[in-house]
Every structure is written in structure tokens, then in C-alpha cells.
Amino acid sequence: MTASTFLPPSSFPPSSSSSVNNSSSECKMDNTSLRLLLAVFYSLFFAVGLVCNLFALWVFLFMHPKRNSVRVFLINCAVADLVLLACLPFRVSYHARGDKWVLGSLMCRLVGNAFYVNMYVSIMLLGFISLDRFLKLRGKGRAKRGFGGTLCGRTRLRTWAVCGVLWGVSFLFFIFLVIKAKTKEGDSGKCFHYKKSKGIPYLNAVVVFLFWVVFAMLIISYAKIAARLLQVSRDRPDLPNAHKYVRTAKKSFFVLFLFTVCFGPYHAFRPVYIHSQLSDDLSCGYERLMDCTNELVLLLSAFNSCLDPVMYFLLSGSVRRTAVQALGHRLCSWACMDASAKLAHSSTTEFRRPSMAVSLPGTAPNTPSATPRTSICAMNATLRRAGATMLTPTGH
Template structure:
């Protein structure tokens, strides 16, 4: 037993930085094993900062404007807009962490913002990812039910019920991700590592991945696919003479199709490669292509916050009208300021005389 403990200590001293970064290995261990072909660390340093800053700029603009539009007073508010508002808030909260992530990789995986901020980074990624998945799923289901059973749903999904359901989603996702808050910073010489998981937590990480894969991705994806097939069936069977029904069916189809596109583009590649990587990962073996592909899929998963504003614009209830109203309001306020400024200056001059 003493011999095993000594071996473990020796191993840890030789490989202090063996870890999993956002469920992918830090390439530093490969250099210790003289594997010069592993270039994942350089790739992350070049790729992540550029992509994260692009997502940040576009995401702040799109989601910030969307939240502003949703919060504008309007004659009619719907449960659909409540779900979209919560989705936009989730995206904006996550996007605000991206400059810190970009800085971390620009410094060569060196964290300078303290232990608490490090814990929040990984937590925010997974809270955003799975809250986005569930908000998109609930949004699609509500849209589908509103098309098939419009009068019955009217009594079920009120504004109050929508807020309660959003609260339940927030609580469940945040509570189930709370174990990610124990991922503190690690010292590797003069470098402070963040976004890393220790090698000896690999078994726990694999278990977490399987639960997240089934409950967090496959189940919502299955529900979304069923909604898509059922709405296609409804559209093929029913003739829609009324304009209002046509608009409702069209928005339902757009919502589900856009949600499926986001699932296929952002969430499916990441969950597939993450699972494959965790199953096949071994110490000292550098699978450069798989690691780089995983980095790209992680960036795509983060980019879901850039695609959601497109959904709001094309499928939100009265979103275009709200946007026009907000822009007109902003324009009229600017015009008043411009017109009022010369008048106030003139009045001041007249009063002096």
C-alpha cells in the first residue's frame, strides 16, 4: 500500500498538469512524454480567443437588443415571449464570461482573475448550454400544442405559468450543475490553470457526461424531433383557409425547424465528440485531430447564443412590431434631444440678455 502511494506521488510530481479542460485534455502532459506531434495547446491559443470575441460581440448586440425589445411595454404579452426572454437572458449572462476565457487562452492557459471567477467560468457554460436546450424544447412544445390544441392550451400556459416553468428550469439546471463549482484553480509552476479537471476525477466526469447526455441532450432532442414529425403530419392533413391559422402554423414550423438546426449545429457535434473523447482518452496518448475537433465543437456549442436572436426575429410573437416600435421610440427620443438642445441654448442666451 505504501509503495502504491509513493508511485502515485511520483506520478503526480512528474505530471502536475494532467487534466481535462472543458472535458478535453490539456496538451501539456504530451510534451512531458516527448510527444512533439501534439499541437492542441497552440491550436487553442490561436483559435479560442478569436472565436470567443466574435461570439461576444455578435451575442451582446443580438441578445442585448432582443432583451430590450422583449421588455418594452406592449399591448399583448405571450408565454412564447417569456420563454424567449429567459433564453436571451441566459445567453447574455454566458456571453459576459467570454472575454475572460479569451484572455485565459491568450496568456497560454494562465488564469489571473482569481479562484471564484474560475469556478464561475465552467459553471456558466453548462448552465447556459442546458438551459438553452430546455428553453428551446419547451418553446417548441408550446408552439406545437398551441397549433394543435389552441383553446385548451390557452388555459394551461398563461403568463404566470410560463414564468413558473422558467423558474423551475433555472432551478433544476443550476442545481444539477452545482458540482462544477468545486473546480478550483490549480498551480503548475508559475502558471495558474483554470477550466481544468484533474485526471483522478475522470470516472466522476464520465458519469456526469452520461447523465448530461441522456437527460440534458437526448431527451430534449427526442421531444423536439417528435414535435417536428407531428407538426408536419398536421400540416399535410389539414387545409388552412384562414390567414390567422396559416401564420400560426408557419411560426410553429419555423420555431421547431430553427431549434432543430441549432441542435444539429451546436449541441449534437459537441455531445458526440465529448462522449467519444471521454471513452477513448488515455494518459500520454495525443489524439490531435479528435482534440482539435472537440475544441471546434465546444466553440459551436458556445455560439448557440448567436443563433437564438434569429429565432426571436422570425418566430417571436409580435417581435418585429415590438422592434419597430422600440426603434421608432429611440429615434423620436434622439430627435427630441437634437431639437431641444438648440432651443435650450437660445433660451439661455435670451435670459442672459
């Protein structure tokens, strides 16, 4: 799709300025050098993010028994990331086809706006989490519960209400963007590209301002949380968990670091991008530069969906322990099954093939189970029957 047509003022003669505008009006967004890069990275983000967020959601819903406001926010954040990740295969297909969109105008608007809306839902939820943790740490009385509030001792009513309002406003915003967008977008074979506009950029400017408000709130909240934890660790070293407070403070700054790396470049570049959409005297080369830069910084924003599960487990020690226990149980089950199969194969082999015997208390010298190839588990079983002392593996 070409950019919007710019007509020079009638007072200007048809000079070089007019030719610039004409070339700009016919400018085609061609990101040939970025197609492969975008397709590969969006594919990786989709695969890794899908596995990690599904595992996180499984832990939150079925494995983690603790009910608190942070857990509710993390569940909603994982859902928002999964919806965003569902948009990535469409982008992969678009770039793999040579930036050709074949699904029509409606799907172009749905996928494109769903990506952006869920990105900002994640940003708002991260802001709510930081504010909730700050209120719980520094608040007094009812404020110390943060966004908490229970119903029948189970549901965090206030937290779910905040998330419900956020999702409701986001859905209305999504519907507005789908209806407001140009109907021809996607029909000409182009989607997710730079385009001129007069109304949407002002709305984007409001969203960018909202991001910087949330970002400032994160900086203040996590800085005060870290300062408070460091002060308690220094003033009360006799507390049972005092030695863990320094590590918790560092984790808070790591969360802020991830937020800055993923979303900071995109929103720092956004004002320049919005200004170019509102300008009528830009060259085609400058518009292509805006398009390429926007794609690169947007790639960093999509990368956040892969890093969010890491942040989930950093934010909550109980969630982290539950996840480790769940993975450890699965891995142990697989390892034990594999060890049992190997032991059965080894026992069958040793029974058929004679070997030099090792005498154990209460066993015959040439018993097949008393061979050098027998595992520690088999030896311990023999020793239990013989009433002897159990063997322990070397180094444990």
C-alpha cells in the same frame, strides 16, 4: 496542468505500454494553433451576442405588450444567453495570454461551470418552447393553453413556475460542480482544458442523454407543427392567414436547423470525449486531439448565443413586428434629424447664393424658396400656403 498520473498494473513489465502511460501522464495540453482563432471568435460572439440579446430583452420587457408563455420562455432564454456571454471575456483573456490563467482556482471553476450550466438552461428552454407550441396547436381544452396559467389576468404563473424550477435545479447543479471540481484547477495557470476524471464524466453522460431527449422532442414537435400548418393551408385556403402557414412551417424547421448546427456536433462528440476521460491507456497525441476537437465543437455551441435572437423573432410574429417598429422609429428619428439639418443648411446657402428661380403658384418668380435646389418638403410647404396641389416624390 498535466493529466492525471496512470500507474501500470504490477503484473506488466516495464515495456512500451508503460512508456505510453508515462508519456500520457506527462502530456501537456498545448493549443498553440487554436489560441488566436478561439480568442477572435469568442470576442466576436461576445460583441454581437451582447448587443442582440440586450435588444431582445429590451423588446420583451418594455416594447412588447403581449403576455404569453412563449414570451416568458424567451425572456429567460435571453437571460441565460447573457450569463453565458459574460463568461466569454474570461476565455478571450485566457487564450490571448497564451492559455495562461491568472485569476485563481475558484474563478476558473465558477466561469467554466457557469458557461456549461447556462448552455443547458438555454437548451431546456428551447425544448419547453417547442413543447408549449405543440400543445397549443394540437391540444384540446386545458391542454391547449400549453404551459400557460394566469394570476390576476397578468402573470403566466405556470410558465414562470417552470422557469423557476429550472433555474433552481440548475443553480444547485452549478454549486455541486464548483465544489466537486478539483481544488488545484486554475492554480497551475491552466483552465478550460482536457483533464482525466472518474466521477464527473458519468454525470456528463447523463446530461448528454438529456440533450438527445430534448433534441428528439424538438424534432417531433416541430415536424408535427409544420405538418399541421401545411394541412390547414392546403385544406382551408379560404382562411385569412392560410398563405402564411407555409412560411411559418419553414421557419419552424429553420429553428431546428440552428439547434442542430450549434449543439449537434458538440453532443455527438461528447461520448468519445467522455470515454477518453475514463480510459487509462491513451497516448498523449490522442488526448491532445480530444482537447482540440472539444474546443472547436464548443465554439459552435457558444455561437448559438448570437443566433438565438434571430430565432426569437422567427418564433413570434408580434415580437418581430414590435422590434421592426422600434428600430424603424429610431432610424426614422435619426433620418429626420439629419434631413432637417441638411435642409436648414441648404436653405441658408440658397438664401445667400442667387440661383435661377422656378415660379410656383402664388409666389414671386425670384423668391429664394422657389429655387431648383429646394426640397420637396419645402415646395409642399409653399404650396400649402398658396392653396395649390401638393407635390409627390417621383416613383412613390
